[in-house]
Amino acid sequence: MASNFSFDIVSDFDRQELVNAIDQVVRDTKSRYDLKDTQTTVELGETAITINTDSDMTLQAIHGILREKAAKRNLSQKIFDFGKVESASGNRLRQEITLKKGISQDIAKEISKLIRDEFKKVQASIQGDAVRVTAKAKDDLQAVIQKVKEGDFPVALQFTNYR
Incomplete structure (x- = not known):
């Protein structure tokens, strides 16, 4: 004994589940009526997710979709550290969401x-x-x-x- x-x-966190969740977020933004003309991009980097969109309302919608898809894949909401929203070129907004690990x-x-x-x-x-x-x-x-x-x-x- x-x-x-x-x-x-x-x-x-399970990186593959996060990749799948981001993929679903991208698919949703391309197919949802209120989001498809916004040229929104959601990119998964090594340590962060970068969202580039046209308005604060669209950004909040992306946050909601991201949280929902992550929750469905058993990813904790605590892994997301939402950074401050920055202005990008052409009246667009950019936000970096740092992924907390360790x-x-x-x-x-x-x-x-x-x-x-x-x-x-x-x-x-x-x-x-x-x-x-x-x-x-x-x-x-x-x-x-x-x-x-x-x-x-x-x-x-x-x-x-x-x-």
């Missing part, structure tokens, strides 16, 4: 402090942009997962490498 059980708390040091410290304060038999250690949680009993780990899920953190959290 293993002496310690562990899992990692990470903040990540847990910052501050949030990792907050998570490990929560675990230390609530659970005496569990150890939490920060490893890069993840938090490793170890305990002698699987029940303790299940309780930690429940407690962390109840916490309201500004990033999407997943629990991986459960063993």
